[in-house]
Amino acid sequence: MNLITNIINRISVALNVLGTLLIVALMVLICADVAGRSLFSNPISGVPEMVSLSIVAIVFLQAPEAFRMGRFTRSEAVLNYLEGKSSRIRALVELLFALAGLCVIWVLLNASWPFFVKAWNRNTFVGTVGDFIAPVWPVKLVILIGCSALLAQIVLLIIRQLMVVIGGISKSENDSKVPL
Numbered sequence: 306m307n308l309i310t311n312i313i314n315r316i317s318v319a320l321n322v323l324g325t326l327l328i329v330a331l332m333v334l335i336c337a338d339v340a341g342r343s344l345f346s347n348p349i350s351g352v353p354e355m356v357s358l359s360i361v362a363i364v365f366l367q368a369p370e371a372f373r374m375g376r377f378t379r380s381e382a383v384l385n386y387l388e389g390k391s392s393r394i395r396a397l398v399e400l401l402f403a404l405a406g407l408c409v410i411w412v413l414l415n416a417s418w419p420f421f422v423k424a425w426n427r428n429t430f431v432g433t434v435g436d437f438i439a440p441v442w443p444v445k446l447v448i449l450i451g452c453s454a455l456l457a458q459i460v461l462l463i464i465r466q467l468m469v470v471i472g473g474i475s476k477s478e479n480d481s482k483v484p485l
Contacts, residue, residue, distance in 0.1 A: 306464075310461055313454070313457045313458065313461060314373060316369075316454055316457075317369040317370040317373050317454055317457075317458060318370055320366045320367070320369055320370065320450070320451065320454055321366065321367050321369070321370035321371075323366050324362070324363045324366030324367040325367075327359055327362060327363050327366065328363060330359075331355070331356060331359050334349065334352060334355065334356075335352065335356070337349060338352045350436050350437035351432055351436070351437030351438075351439060354431045354432050354437065354439055355439065357431075358431065358439065358441070358444045361444055361447075361448065362443075362444050362447040362448075364451075365447050365448050365450070365451025365452065366447060366450075366451055368451055368454075368455050369451065369454035369455045369457070369458045372455055372458045372459065372462075373458050373461075383398075384398065384399065392469060393469060393470055396466045396469035396470045397466075397470050399462070399466050400463060400466035400467065400470060403459050403462045403463045403466060404463065406459050407456065407459045407460070407463065410452055410455050410456050410459060411456065413452055414449065414452040414453065414456065417445065417448045417449055417452065418449065420445050421442060421445035421446055421448070421449055424440075424441040424442040424445045425442045425445075428440065428442075429441040429442065
């Protein structure tokens with residue numbers, strides 16, 4: 306189990322690094338576009354299209370690692386209160402939320418697959434022919450990869466919470482933030 310967890314965690318970290326590199330590339334691109342507009346009256350073609358595609362890719366690249374590290378938006382007040390009463394009750398509530406998240410991401414993954422296939426088969430592009438065009442399928446593929454990695458992280462959390470609920474393993478033995 307530790308080997309599978311380590312592999313999934315390393316994939317999440319790698320996707321997160323790719324998302325961060327994409328953010329840096331966007332910053333450089335936007336600065337170059339602004340400089341080109343201001344200094345040379347010549348903007349870089351396709352910057353708005355690249356930014357809009359990249360934002361979606363960044364979200365799906367970084368979501369699995371954000372989930373793994375417990376950085377998704379959530380309220381800890383009720384969970385901390387439940388932890389004071391019983392770690393099993395807290396784990397049960399977290400398990401229920403993880404199961405709901407699993408369902409949502411599964412639906413998103415299944416709904417995204419046909420859009421990827423359509424973009425791939427039709428060779429769909431954004432932009433204006435003769436000025437700038439970019440294929441859409443890479444972003445659709447990133448959505449599928451990000452959803453799959455997020456599903457894997459959710460399944461790991463479900464397993465950890467089941468171990469607490471059924472087996473009574475303490476939170477310290479079952480920490481969800483596994484360092485690499």
